[in-house]
Amino acid sequence: MSVIKVALVGQPNVGKSALINSVGNARLRVGNFSGVTVKKEVVRFTRDDYDFEITDLPGSYSLTDYTIEERVTKHYLDDNDYDLILNVVDSTNIERNLYLTTELLSLNKKVVVALNMTDEAVKEGVHIDENQLGKILGVSCVKTSAVEKTGIDELIQTLIKTYNLRENRFHLQFSEVYEQEICHIVSFLEEKKVQCKISLKALAIKLLREDKDTYLRFHEEPVWIELQTIVNEAYKHLYLHYDTKDLDDIFNDEKLALTKGAVIETVQFDKQEKQTFTDKIDSLLMHQFVGLPIFLFMMWGLFQLTFEVGSIPMDWIDAFFALLIDATKSFLGDTELASVIADGAIAGVGAVVLFLPNIIILFLGIALLETTGYMSRVAFLLDGFFHKFGLHGKSFIPLVSGFGCSVPAYMAARTLKNDRDRLLTLFIIGFMSCGARLPIYVLFVGAFFAEHHAGNLLFLIYITGALLGIIAAKVLKMTAFKGDDEPFVMEMPKYRLPSFKLIWHTVSGQAMMYLKKAGTFILLASVLVWFASNYPKLPEIEQQYQVKIEQADNERAISALNNELAQYKLEHSYLGIIGHASEPFFAPLGYDWRMAIALETGLAAKEVVVATLGVLYGLGEEQDEESSGLIEKIRANISLPAGISFIVFVMIYLPCLAASMVFMREAGSWKYLAYLFVFTTATAWSLSFIAFNTAQLFT
């Protein structure tokens, strides 16, 4: 069986990832803005006796190396081994897309062009003659629609056919002047029998574009001396003819002329409506004055929903786990095993699963933002504001991803060109409260505030976090990351109604991931927390209490003694010892040692915070009483000022271990992680201190 290696290339947001999902039944992330795919991903599948290995590359408007993601694509195409390029093109915006196609064709590889979004093109009255276009470009063109799954089989057949072609003739015809110069250089290279991985014509084009890598490869070879004069001669002719000394300009002109010519010959446009669907929506959502308020209102609505709707199934889940804990204990009796299962595993996992409904609603909101095309609009609306604080407008996209999870957010910062902008964005992504922190907020807000305020408070927490992040950006920009502003140029995709399936895939995928984490990582962590809070065993102390209990004469004294014993054991467990050791650090913020421990375990993952609280506040309570819900326990054990201060700390301090590792990789040095740790912890401590003391004044 042969393996066909395909490089998937195209401009951003043309449906590359969606197409591969349809072709290879993959589940790559799809969204309606540029910068969804930021690193290469490989999808493998088998069809008709061929193994396909398709590499989904980040989108590029043209082959440049300005941003990290563009570099990934350019370097992959230049240096990697692949059999052919699958160039995905947005049929509704074909002229601009062919600009990249011409550049790909100059690489002189086998190319197949997928004219994607055919469904939209038909609706918009764009008719493409794909055979004629194929003839002009010298490649096969196939009409596809990733959403309606049309043309998929034909695309695969074309890939196989192209793979089996013996040679690929260079077909691109530039203008006469340009071709002539190419011809000169090629014939010289032929005479000198220059060997090259790419074809000589492709090499000649690179020389004419003053390509740096090509120059580096040749300038130490003897042939360079003669070649240089020939190339210089060619430059002179081109300068004269195009009346500019900018070789990029000249090549861009050539590309534009080519695409224009191809489009005129092969594409027909029906008469257009004056105002498109996108225009109509934009006149409201992008409006100078009402645009921003509408966005804020929608965010507010999302958090209202998160709490109001989310809390309905929450009560059931809470009751269910409380019941499960009691049932386990009565089934297994008062044994160690019963305790590790009920008080450790079930309490911990239950505390995390409890918040699944809230998480789903939040992710649904983010998925809608990402798939409708609204995301880029908000980046536009906020750019002016962001700019004042030294942030790039594009930073908005990684920051919004940060509300879901920090890990993809750190990666999404790759779309920022300038390293300083990127680092700055990386530093403040943590201020955007990720989905895993939501459970903590819902728990504490639910415990301390009336239900009709809860949604507003959630909204307030998120907005405050984001504002703090932006202020932090300003501080960092003025101190650590000084520098000039980068240009802001960003495409606005058209609005698309996401299919139910796409939303379902995105949200259910994330929900499953959350549950999986609860069933594995959180389970393990909860059991660990249980052990650390139940050991070492203290037989002597237990005996002392046993004696006291036997001597006690009434029920109440016995129960009091039992409680005292449980508390004593907890405080002298490993976890208790660690907790007490760090208590002085957290005492000014109003936390007891259990909250301190919860924050510390939260460094592993934020879900562990609620799991730890679930285990710790479950253990200290009286054994014979029925277990109450977690929210009840929080309310009973923690004061309001301490609760508020806890929320503030959680808002700011370091995200989880996984995110920290990704941060370190993206930032490029462990030093930055150390800075981040110090920076966030110091900020979190100071603000929590202020919050605690202010709240105490009012209570």
Next chain:
Amino acid sequence: MTLDNLKKGQTAVVIAVNAGKELKNRFSSFGLVKGAYVYTEEYSLAKKTMEIRINKTRIAIRSSEAEKVEVV
């Protein structure tokens, strides 16, 4: 006149792009080149950022970048 002087809803033709190499390449991949028609769609608050359309491509740019595009 430069691009940032246009009013909302106005159309103009680009006569020169006076930007550095990178920005110019980016502009040209969006079709923002000499001779292209530009349509101003929207301004953000305080006119710091504007949305323009070239053919079917909508892009957001800051007025500091729009200044580099000469139009008539």
